[in-house]
Amino acid sequence: MSKRRVVVTGLGTINPLGNNVADSWEKLINGDSGIDYITSFDTEDLPVKFAGEVKGFDANEYMGKQHARKLDRSSHLSIYATEKALKDAGLDTKNRLGPNVGIVLGTGIGGISTTEQAVRTFDERGASRINPLAITQLMPNSSTGQVAIKFGIEGPSLTITTACAASANAVGEAKNMIQNGVVDMVIAGGTESGTTSMTIGAFSQIRALSTNNENPKEACRPFDKERDGFVMGEGSTVLVMESEESALSRGARIYGYVAGYGSTTDAYHITAPAEGGKGAVVAMQKAIADAGLTKDEVDYINAHGTSTPANDKNETAAIKTVFGERAYEIDISSTKSMTGHLLGGGGAFEAMVSVLTLKNGVIPPTINLNNPDEECDLKYTPNNAIKKELSTAMSNSFGFGGHNGVLVFKKD
Amino acid sequence: METNEVFEKVKGLFVEDLGIDESKVTMDAKLEEDLEIDSLGIVEVVMAFEDEFDIEIDDEELADVSTVGQAVNLLHSKI
Structure with missing residues (x-):
C-alpha cells in the first residue's frame, strides 16, 4: 500500500x-x-x-x-x-x-x-x-x-x-x-x-x-x-x-507537499556540530529517501545557516558529503540572514519559506553575503532573489543537543 | 472604609489589573461564571486584595465567597 x-x-x-x-x-x-x-x-x-x-x-x-x-x-x-x-x-x-x-x-x-x-x-x-x-x-x-x-x-x-x-x-x-x-x-x-x-x-x-x-x-x-x-x-x-x-x-x-523527513542525533557535543556534520548528513539522506527521491532530485536547500562560524562550515561540508559534485549546482539560501534565529520557531518558518519558494518559483536570498568564507563555497543565492521553477526543496534545522531535523517538500 | 469604597477599589483591581470588562463588575456578579475567574485566577485575585488592602486572607475564608459582593463583605470585615 x-x-x-x-x-x-x-x-x-x-x-x-x-x-x-x-x-x-x-x-x-x-x-x-x-x-x-x-x-x-x-x-x-x-x-x-x-x-x-x-x-x-x-x-x-x-x-x-x-x-x-x-x-x-x-x-x-x-x-x-x-x-x-x-x-x-x-x-x-x-x-x-x-x-x-x-x-x-x-x-x-x-x-x-x-x-x-x-x-x-x-x-x-x-x-x-x-x-x-x-x-x-x-x-x-x-x-x-x-x-x-x-x-x-x-x-x-x-x-x-x-x-x-x-x-x-x-x-x-x-x-x-x-x-x-x-x-x-x-x-x-x-x-x-x-x-x-x-x-x-x-x-x-x-x-x-x-x-x-x-x-x-x-x-x-x-x-x-x-x-x-x-x-x-x-x-x-x-x-x-x-x-x-x-x-x-x-x-x-x-x-x-511535505514529502520527506529525516531525524538524527549527533550524540557528540551539546553545542558543537559533529565534525563534517556527520549527523546532518544522515538526516538529509534519510529525508530524501523518505520522500522517495534521489539526491539528484533536490533543487533547493533552505539551509540552517545560522551565521555561526561552526554551523555554516559544517553544514556546507555535510551538503557536499550528501550531494557530491552536485552540491555546487544546488541553489541554497539562509533566510536567517533576514529573520535572525527563531530558535524553536525557526524550522516551521523555514518550512513555510520552502513551500512558498516552490509555489512562487522565487528563491529568497542570503543577505549580507559579500565575502564568502573559503570553506563555504556553494551557491548560497547571495543578496538577490532568483526566479526559478523548482520541484523539490529541502530544509535543514539543527539544534543544541545535537538534534538534526531535515524536511523535504515537493511542489506537486 | 465604607462598603461602597471597598467595592470601588475591588472594581478598580478587576478592571485595571485583571482586564475584566468594567460593566460586568457588579456586587451580584459571580466570580467564576460572570467574570471568568477560574481556580487559578482566584489566587491572583487574593494576592491583589492582600497587596491593595494590606491584609492576609486564608484559604478557608474564601470557602463562602463566590460573588463580588461576598468578596467585598469579606474584605470590609478585615480592614
Whole structure:
C-alpha cells in the first residue's frame, strides 16, 4: 500500500519580518532584514543590543487583556499564527476542530520571560507573591495546550523541544502522524519568544551571538567570512497539514507537499556540530529517501545557516558529503540572514519559506553575503532573489543537543 | 472604609489589573461564571486584595465567597 501523501493547506506566521505571510514573503524576496535594536527591554548591561523582534503586535488588543495576561508571549504568538493559518486553510475558527485533528508544536525554551519574571518576584517579594499563573505560562507545552483549548483541537498533541530543530521536528512528526493514518489533519509549527535580557546575556556567555552592535541589519551574515554568530529572533509559524484526500474532499487550496523527513542525533557535543556534520548528513539522506527521491532530485536547500562560524562550515561540508559534485549546482539560501534565529520557531518558518519558494518559483536570498568564507563555497543565492521553477526543496534545522531535523517538500 | 469604597477599589483591581470588562463588575456578579475567574485566577485575585488592602486572607475564608459582593463583605470585615 502506498503511503498517504501529506499537503500544506494553510500558513500563518508572525515574525521579525511581518505579521502575515504576504508581508513576510515580500520582505524575504526583497532581501529586507527584520533585525534591529531591541526595544522591549533595556540592553544597557548586555553585550548584544539587537535581535529580530516581532513588531506592531499588541496581545491585549488581539485577544483582550483578561485572556492575554494569562499567557506568555510565546503563546500569544502561537495562537495568533494558528488563527491565521486556520483561516488561510479555509477552516472555521469558531467551530472546535475535534478529535481528528492533532497538534505538534516546537519550542526551544517555552515561556522563558515568565520564568525570569517569576524568579525576580520570588527574590524581591518571596514565594507568596509569585504569579499563580507562572507554571502554566512557563511550561514548554503551554502553547500547545493553549492553542488546543482556543481552537478545540482534541486529537493527539506533542510538544517538541529539540532546541533549534524543534519545529522542523514538529512538521516532520506531524507528517508521519498523517501519513500513518493517526489523524487526517495536524496543526504543526513552532513558537519562540526568547528575546529577553537573561537569554541574550546567557547566549552571549557561550559566544554564540553576533556582537555587531554597530550594524544590526548586517550582523547575521551566513557563510560570509566576517560572520561572528547568530542573531536572536522571536516568532511563531504554523502550518495546517492534512492528508491529500482530506484536502481534496473539502476543496482546499494546496500549497505543496511535505514529502520527506529525516531525524538524527549527533550524540557528540551539546553545542558543537559533529565534525563534517556527520549527523546532518544522515538526516538529509534519510529525508530524501523518505520522500522517495534521489539526491539528484533536490533543487533547493533552505539551509540552517545560522551565521555561526561552526554551523555554516559544517553544514556546507555535510551538503557536499550528501550531494557530491552536485552540491555546487544546488541553489541554497539562509533566510536567517533576514529573520535572525527563531530558535524553536525557526524550522516551521523555514518550512513555510520552502513551500512558498516552490509555489512562487522565487528563491529568497542570503543577505549580507559579500565575502564568502573559503570553506563555504556553494551557491548560497547571495543578496538577490532568483526566479526559478523548482520541484523539490529541502530544509535543514539543527539544534543544541545535537538534534538534526531535515524536511523535504515537493511542489506537486 | 465604607462598603461602597471597598467595592470601588475591588472594581478598580478587576478592571485595571485583571482586564475584566468594567460593566460586568457588579456586587451580584459571580466570580467564576460572570467574570471568568477560574481556580487559578482566584489566587491572583487574593494576592491583589492582600497587596491593595494590606491584609492576609486564608484559604478557608474564601470557602463562602463566590460573588463580588461576598468578596467585598469579606474584605470590609478585615480592614
